[in-house]
Amino acid sequence: MPAEPLPIGTATGPNPVAHVETVAFHGIDVRPIDVQVQITNGLPAFTVVGLPDKAVGESRERVRSALHALGLALPPKRITVNLAPADVLKEGSHFDLPIAVGLLVALEILPADAVEEFVVLGELSLDGAISRVAGVLPAAIGAASREKGIICPAACGPEAAWAADREGRIPVLAPGDLIGLVNHMRGTQVMAAPQPKVAEDALAALDLADIKGQETAKRALEVAAAGGHNLLMIGPPGAGKSMLAARLPGLLPPLDAAEALEVSMVHSVAGLLPDGRLLRRRPFRDPHHSASLPALVGGGMRARPGEVSLAHRGVLFLDELPEFSGIM
Numbered sequence: 223m224p225a226e227p228l229p230i231g232t233a234t235g236p237n238p239v240a241h242v243e244t245v246a247f248h249g250i251d252v253r254p255i256d257v258q259v260q261i262t263n264g265l266p267a268f269t270v271v272g273l274p275d276k277a278v279g280e281s282r283e284r285v286r287s288a289l290h291a292l293g294l295a296l297p298p299k300r301i302t303v304n305l306a307p308a309d310v311l312k313e314g315s316h317f318d319l320p321i322a323v324g325l326l327v328a329l330e331i332l333p334a335d336a337v338e339e340f341v342v343l344g345e346l347s348l349d350g351a352i353s354r355v356a357g358v359l360p361a362a363i364g365a366a367s368r369e370k371g372i373i374c375p376a377a378c379g380p381e382a383a384w385a386a387d388r389e390g391r392i393p394v395l396a397p398g399d400l401i402g403l404v405n406h407m408r409g410t411q412v413m414a415a416p417q418p419k420v421a422e423d424a425l426a427a428l429d430l431a432d433i434k435g436q437e438t439a440k441r442a443l444e445v446a447a448a449g450g451h452n453l454l455m456i457g458p459p460g461a462g463k464s465m466l467a468a469r470l471p472g473l474l475p476p477l478d479a480a481e482a483l484e485v486s487m488v489h490s491v492a493g494l495l496p497d498g499r500l501l502r503r504r505p506f507r508d509p510h511h512s513a514s515l516p517a518l519v520g521g522g523m524r525a526r527p528g529e530v531s532l533a534h535r536g537v538l539f540l541d542e543l544p545e546f547s548g549i550m
């Protein structure tokens with residue numbers, strides 16, 4: 223009887239690949255990224271491939287230390303992390319947590335099927351704490367549309383919880399550190415679900431009543447606020463132009479639910495949501511006239527929303543307009 227051919231892989235034992243889903247951001251759109259982790263025999267190494275930028279490449283050191291804080295040493299084997307699709311540039315620090323979770327699955331510390339149901343993002347500290355990252359709100363909305371849950375840093379939990387509430391009850395895990403996540407997924411300690419939060423109206427808006435006279439200018443301001451028009455103010459120094467313009471946000475109505483979501487998404491991607499709370503007040507952006515073109519319109523090496531995008535559904539106030547070197 224002829225001997226059966228050996229199945230491929232038997233020489234070194236099976237090397238299953240652990241899969242964890244995370245996201246890459248394109249503006250406020252999210253693109254799913256598959257983090258693949260494989261541990262094979264060979265010279266000890268830990269490589270991250272799949273077009274990582276500097277921050278993602280450095281995640282190796284943070285992941286190694288965070289696992290060390292769990293009391294785990296990486297095995298002296300060849301560890302390869304692939305971020306697929308390989309042609310999309312991976313930017314940001316939120317890849318730390320999915321890489322660590324992928325390693326924990328590959329080491330059979332976390333069950334693969336439990337992790338499969340989540341989109342994972344978060345940055346790791348050396349002591350295993352999970353720090354806040356930008357873009358949790360759009361990531362959670364993207365996860366919900368694919369009927370997946372989300373694992374995000376505790377500081378961003380309210381953002382994710384808000385998306386989960388709105389898009390139909392997806393599970394949200396917001397661990398403060400890696401050990402909390404491992405204990406929760408292994409069923410030894412249950413984590414509380416985060417609650418959605420909305421930003422309080424911090425400081426009262428400036429009041430039009432402060433302005434003496436200037437009835438025509440005030441009327442123009444009201445018409446612009448009511449119709450959503452642009453305003454160009456021209457006048458002698460000290461006539462009160464800056465003062466008038468700063469009072470425009472006070473005339474605008476609060477954001478409705480759909481607008482609040484849009485505005486909060488842009489701020490989430492820019493990492494500007496305070497404590498993961500959703501914004502209710504219209505943004506008011508007054509960049510200095512020395513601001514560069516990328517600061518104003520966004521883009522650049524690391525594409526971030528610029529002042530124009532951050533002022534979406536609010537007011538963009540260009541004081542001393544002719545001085546703006548970036549746009550004039």
Ligand SMILES: Nc1ncnc2c1ncn2[C@@H]1O[C@H](COP(=O)(O)OP(=O)(O)OP(=O)(O)O)[C@@H](O)[C@H]1O
Pocket residue numbers: 432433434435436457458459460461462463464465466
């Ligand atoms: N109508 C007004 N009512 C009350 N205070 C005023 C009025 N107009 C001007 N002021 C006072 O004058 C100061 C200067 O006004 P503001 O800075 O708005 O002028 P501006 O038109 O922007 O001048 P510039 O062209 O130099 O920027 C204000 O801070 C305010 O104290």
Ligand SMILES: [Mg+2]
Pocket residue numbers: 463464465541542
């Ligand atoms: Mg002025």
